[in-house]
Amino acid sequence: MWGWVIGEGRSVAAHGWKWVALRHMGGGPRTFPGGVNKWKWKRMHEKLARDKQKRLIQQEKQLYEARIRSHIRSALCPDHRSAAAATHSPLSPTDHVKALADRFLKHGAEDLWNDRDGPLAPSPTQTPNLHFRPKHSRGYRSVPEVGNNRAGGQKFRFWRKGSDDSSTESESESEGEVEVELNPKVGGSASLGEYDVKRERRVVPKRSEVVEFIRYELNKRKLSQVEEQQGEEQQSNEGILSNTRFDECGISSLTVKAFSSAGYVHMTRVQEASLPICLEGTDVLVKAKTGTGKSVAFLLPAIETVLKAMSTNKSQRVPPIYVLILCPTRELASQIAAVAKVLLKYHDGIGVQTLVGGVRFKVDQKRLESDPCQILVATPGRLLDHVENKSGISLRLMGLQMLVLDEADHLLNLGFRKDVEKIVDCLPRQRQSLLFSATIPKEVRRVSQLVLKREHKYVDTVGTGCAETPVEVKQFYLIAPHESHLQLVHHILKEHIMQKPDYKICIQVIVFCITGMVTSLVYNLLREMKMNVREIHSRKPQLYRTRVSDEFRESKQLILVSSDVSSRGMNYPDVTLVIQVGIPSDREQYIHRLGRTGREGKEGEGVLMIAPWEEYFLGEIKDLPLQKFPLPDIDPHAKLKIENSMANIGNDIKEAAYHSWLGYYNSIREIGREKTTLAELANRFSESIGLQRPPALFRKTASKMGLKDIPGIRILGSLSLSQDCSDGSSILKALTSDLNDYTDDWPTLKLLRGP
Numbered sequence: 158m159w160g161w162v163i164g165e166g167r168s169v170a171a172h173g174w175k176w177v178a179l180r181h182m183g184g185g186p187r188t189f190p191g192g193v194n195k196w197k198w199k200r201m202h203e204k205l206a207r208d209k210q211k212r213l214i215q216q217e218k219q220l221y222e223a224r225i226r227s228h229i230r231s232a233l234c235p236d237h238r239s240a241a242a243a244t245h246s247p248l249s250p251t252d253h254v255k256a257l258a259d260r261f262l263k264h265g266a267e268d269l270w271n272d273r274d275g276p277l278a279p280s281p282t283q284t285p286n287l288h289f290r291p292k293h294s295r296g297y298r299s300v301p302e303v304g305n306n307r308a309g310g311q312k313f314r315f316w317r318k319g320s321d322d323s324s325t326e327s328e329s330e331s332e333g334e335v336e337v338e339l340n341p342k343v344g345g346s347a348s349l350g351e352y353d354v355k356r357e358r359r360v361v362p363k364r365s366e367v368v369e370f371i372r373y374e375l376n377k378r379k380l381s382q383v384e385e386q387q388g389e390e391q392q393s394n395e396g397i398l399s400n401t402r403f404d405e406c407g408i409s410s411l412t413v414k415a416f417s418s419a420g421y422v423h424m425t426r427v428q429e430a431s432l433p434i435c436l437e438g439t440d441v442l443v444k445a446k447t448g449t450g451k452s453v454a455f456l457l458p459a460i461e462t463v464l465k466a467m468s469t470n471k472s473q474r475v476p477p478i479y480v481l482i483l484c485p486t487r488e489l490a491s492q493i494a495a496v497a498k499v500l501l502k503y504h505d506g507i508g509v510q511t512l513v514g515g516v517r518f519k520v521d522q523k524r525l526e527s528d529p530c531q532i533l534v535a536t537p538g539r540l541l542d543h544v545e546n547k548s549g550i551s552l553r554l555m556g557l558q559m560l561v562l563d564e565a566d567h568l569l570n571l572g573f574r575k576d577v578e579k580i581v582d583c584l585p586r587q588r589q590s591l592l593f594s595a596t597i598p599k600e601v602r603r604v605s606q607l608v609l610k611r612e613h614k615y616v617d618t619v620g621t622g623c624a625e626t627p628v629e630v631k632q633f634y635l636i637a638p639h640e641s642h643l644q645l646v647h648h649i650l651k652e653h654i655m656q657k658p659d660y661k662i663c664i665q666v667i668v669f670c671i672t673g674m675v676t677s678l679v680y681n682l683l684r685e686m687k688m689n690v691r692e693i694h695s696r697k698p699q700l701y702r703t704r705v706s707d708e709f710r711e712s713k714q715l716i717l718v719s720s721d722v723s724s725r726g727m728n729y730p731d732v733t734l735v736i737q738v739g740i741p742s743d744r745e746q747y748i749h750r751l752g753r754t755g756r757e758g759k760e761g762e763g764v765l766m767i768a769p770w771e772e773y774f775l776g777e778i779k780d781l782p783l784q785k786f787p788l789p790d791i792d793p794h795a796k797l798k799i800e801n802s803m804a805n806i807g808n809d810i811k812e813a814a815y816h817s818w819l820g821y822y823n824s825i826r827e828i829g830r831e832k833t834t835l836a837e838l839a840n841r842f843s844e845s846i847g848l849q850r851p852p853a854l855f856r857k858t859a860s861k862m863g864l865k866d867i868p869g870i871r872i873l874g875s876l877s878l879s880q881d882c883s884d885g886s887s888i889l890k891a892l893t894s895d896l897n898d899y900t901d902d903w904p905t906l907k908l909l910r911g912p
């Protein structure tokens with residue numbers, strides 16, 4: 158009775174006693190093994206049953222296919238056609254060749270048709286009713302004997318080169334014949350012993366029409382693939398827009414009107430590719446390059462879904478939330494809501510709301526009550542707060558018809574996955590799910606099943622083998638000692654500004670830094686150097702962040718120093734240069750940061766600035782078109798100016814930067830595993846930013862980071878408190894405040910959880 162098996166193979170029987178005890182107490186168990194609730198438990202078992210059924214069907218299918226295949230083989234030999242016809246209708250030679258082509262022309266199967274392999278072909282020396290083999294066969298052959306044996310299995314004959322079996326008197330002296338019975342019950346490949354048919358390859362008859370035909374087909378397909386690829390590259394050069402117009406795709410006329418007044422007439426390629434699938438109600442995973450209009454691609458079907466739902470359900474006083482859009486950052490949520498409002502300009506009855514951190518919970522609740530919405534854009538953490546605090550939102554989510562995950566790969570990554578899973582558990586199962594991102598690594602494709610239905614579609618407008626970055630963006634990398642990075646940033650910024658002396662020309666630059674506190678340090682330095690600069694990261698209050706983000710979008714000449722809060726999804730349409738100081742957390746983050754420039758097919762530039770010990774990262778992006786940036790000569794006056802400016806920055810900012818710098822690199826496997834080297838590098842960083850000595854760490858923090866007894870790491874507990882009280886406050890500031898908003902700088906959170 159308790160013999161069910163759950164996810165990782167654990168038997169429920171082990172927990173049986175607990176259930177029984179709870180049952181006697183009345184009411185049945187509230188929680189089930191593994192802490193899951195009744196409904197989740199039920200769903201888990203329903204899923205298991207479904208999976209089992211699917212597996213059985215799959216096995217059936219494979220068995221059937223195997224039988225068909227064996228009959229195709231025998232059908233190739235004309236004398237065996239009648240045998241095949243006895244069980245299955247034989248294929249005509251053309252159909253057979255087509256079937257083979259379909260099977261073997263799949264990508265990766267080409268080697269099945271090389272010179273030393275091929276289908277069986279009748280030999281002129283073939284005996285009338287039994288078997289055949291080519292004259293100079295080097296390996297083994299098998300052909301089914303006409304008629305079945307008594308156990309229902311088929312009889313096959315095998316020849317072994319060099320065998321001296323005397324029973325095959327009609328065959329040449331150099332080869333022997335062995336009779337083997339293949340029965341699914343008694344004879345697997347193991348029973349063939351040394352006569353295993355796969356030991357040597359078969360020889361293709363030289364002028365087989367079948368092989369020639371397949372070769373011809375292969376070449377044709379390869380050629381068309383190359384042409385397709387070239388066409389795609391050409392298309393991307395021509396811009397992101399397609400020829401399809403919004404008024405051609407059967408969406409509401411009021412939406413089309415709103416599109417026209419926003420200046421959108423033609424769809425972008427990703428919109429053209431994904432819209433028909435989204436409108437037919439299918440789940441879909443969409444990959445398209447940065448800045449190609451993915452937000453509109455999911456907002457358009459979202460609006461259509463709401464319109465449809467509202468036309469069938471007019472009675473409710475407080476409307477359900479029909480569409481939920483999840484995204485990783487507060488700024489992105491506001492941006493998506495703003496685009497939605499533009500598209501809803503002529504739909505009076507449809508409301509959009511955001512639910513993000515940094516706003517008081519009660520304020521959220523009041524807003525949701527007073528201004529009910531059908532489309533909700535939220536960050537996972539804050540939405541989960543509402544769901545768990547039973548603020549009434551769970552009830553309104555019961556009517557949900559569409560779930561959208563923007564930046565899906567990030568949301569399904571470790572930092573967010575748990576929250577997203579919990580949210581998905583509270584949503585109705587009968588819904589459509591849309592997942593969008595510019596990067597979808599393989600492992601994310603696998604976990605996307607958490608949200609998507611099994612029979613979902615995958616739309617990839619990037620194309621296999623094509624770079625995932627916009628072709629219009631020139632990409633450079635620069636390797637220099639990390640002590641010189643701030644001087645180099647200043648130098649590149651100045652050069653970039655001087656290239657475009659006309660003040661009317663837009664110059665927007667984003668400088669990405671590894672953490673929030675390093676962002677603050679770089680911002681303070683550039684400000685000291687009288688540059689027109691703003692900062693944005695998770696330590697800043699939400700109002701400030703929103704103001705800076707809006708100001709940067711509107712500006713003509715401004716530098717934004719940012720942590721990863723701006724790396725994904727943020728649409729600043731005119732960014733001309735992106736500088737990344739230090740390695741990003743992974744390849745995907747590099748692509749998204751770079752994607753803040755070159756949007757909508759515009760031109761842009763990107764510079765990745767790394768230290769020699771970060772060079773390994775270039776291997777992760779080796780398929781992207783990066784060129785080496787020549788190391789510039791730094792003017793000694795500028796160097797002095799930077800040192801003076803650095804001296805004006807407060808120690809608390811520098812100490813916090815040191816702590817978060819250490820935390821970030823400690824969390825990166827390739828660098829963090831060499832603790833002694835890491836400590837040395839951190840101390841060099843501390844020196845380069847003008848600290849007299851490296852700040853200390855709390856003992857507990859140091860041991861969590863695996864840095865307790867590492868030379869060069871100072872521990873706070875071993876010093877007098879008065880001596881190092883400033884260190885203590887900066888550690889707290891740099892490390893613990895990350896807990897408040899890990900949506901932004903989650904790598905630093907990893908540090909708190911240990912290396």
Ligand SMILES: Nc1ncnc2c1ncn2[C@@H]1O[C@H](COP(=O)(O)OP(=O)(O)OP(=O)(O)O)[C@@H](O)[C@H]1O
Nearest residue numbers: 421423424425447448449450451452453595726728
């Ligand atoms: N059909 C269209 N015609 C013209 N412009 C469009 C169209 N669709 C979207 N855009 C514009 O393209 C720009 C980029 O759009 P969006 O921010 O949705 O890109 P994205 O693909 O989501 O990028 P990211 O991957 O960085 O999130 C926006 O300025 C948007 O206004």
